[in-house]
Amino acid sequence: MTARVGVVTFPGSLDDGDAARAVRIAGAEPVRLWHGEADLRGVDAVVLPGGFSYGDYLRCGAIARFAPVMETLVDAARGGLPVLGICNGFQILCEAHLLPGALTRNQHLHFRNRDQVLRIEAAGTAWTNTFQPGQEVLIPVKNGEGCYVADAATLDQLEAEGRVVARYVRGNPNGSQRDIAAITNPAGNVVGIMPHPEHAVEALTGPSLDGLGFFTSVLKHLVGAPA
Template identity: 95%
Template sequence: MTARIGVVTFPGSLDDGDAARAVRIAGAEPVRLWHGDAELHGVDAVVLPGGFSYGDYLRCGAIARFAPVMEKIIDAAGGGLPVLGICNGFQILCEAHLLPGALTRNQHLHFRNRDQILRIEATGTAWTNTFQPGQEVLIPVKNGEGCYVADANTLDELEAEGRVVARYVGGNPNGSQRDIAAITNQAGNVVGIMPHPEHAVEALTGPSLDGLGFFTSVLKHLVGAPA
C-alpha cells in the first residue's frame, strides 16, 4: 500500500506544495494537513514545510509550535512517527522541543539562497537511510534565520550520539555552529534540516536529484518499520 505522508500547511507556509510534489515523485501519497486540524488523518509520516508560518511573528516557529495540529504531531513523534522539518519546519521542531538548539539570524544578516553541498553524516535516521555515510549531495539552501546554535554540551552530545545528520561543505551559508545543516532526535525519527531537499527532486527545476533521497528514505523506513 502506498505510504501516506502528511504535509502541514500553516498560514504563511510556502513550500508546502513543493513538499507534496516531492512526496509524490518519491512514490508516496501526499496528504495535506491544515494547521487547525485536530487529527493527523492516519498519515504514516509528516513533513513540516518551509515558509514563514504566522509571518515569523515573535520568533520563527514560535507560534506554529502551538497550532492544534502540532499537538498531535508532538505526541505521535514521541511514538515514533517520522517527522521531517524543512527550514521553517526545522525551526518549528526546535521551538516544539522535538529537537535541541535553535535557529537564529544568519551571521551575515542577509537572506541567502544558493545551491549548497552537504555531507550526509547520519544515515540511520528515518529520512536519510538511503544515503551512504559521508555522501555529498547538492541541495538548495534558502533562509534568513538558519544559523544553528546550541550550547557546547548539546553540540558535543549531538556529535557523540551521531545525531548530526548533515553538515555544510564548501562554505557555511549562515554561520551555523560546527557547520550543522541537519540534526535528528535520539530515536532518529525526527529530522530537522535547513536546506530544501524538496527543491532538488526534478532535473528541470532543481540543481540535482539528491533531495529525493530524503523522501525515498522514509518510504524504506516505513516498509521496514513494524506496523
C-alpha cells in the same frame, strides 16, 4: 500499499506544495494537513514544510508550535512517527522541543539562496537511510534565520550520539555552529534540516536530484517498520 505522507500547511507556509510534489515523486501519497485541525488523518509520516508560518512573527516557529496540529504531532513523533522539518519546519521542531537548539539570524544578516553541498553524516535516520555515510549531496539552501546554535554540551552530545545528520561543506551559508545543517532526535525518526531537499527532486527545476533521497528514505523506513 502506498505510504501516506502528511504535509502540514500553516498560515504562511510556502513550500508545502513543493513538499507534496516531492512526496509524490518519491512514490508516496501526499496528504495535506491543516494547522487548525488536530487530526493527522492516519498518515504514516509528516513533513513540516518551509515558509514563514504566522509571518515568523515573535520568533520563527514560535507561534506554529501552538497550532492544534502540533499538539497531536508532538505526541505522535514521541511515539515514533517519522517527521521531517524543513527550514521553517526545522525551526518549529526546535520550538516544540522535539529537537534541541535553535535557529537564529544568519551571521551575515542577509537572506541567502544558493546551491549548497552537504555531507550526510548520519545515514541511519528515517529520512536519510538511502544515503551513504559521508556522501555529498547538492541541495538548495534559502533562509534568513538558518544559523544553528546550541550550547557546547548539546553540540558535543549531538556529535557523540551521531545525531548530526548533515553538515555544510565548501562554505557555510549562514554561520551555523559546527557547520550543522540537519540534526535528529535520539530515536532517529524526527529530522530537522535547514536546506530544502524538496527543491532538488526534478532535473528541470533543481540543481540535482539529491533531495529525493530524503523522501525515498522514509518510504524504505516505513516498509521496514513494524506496523
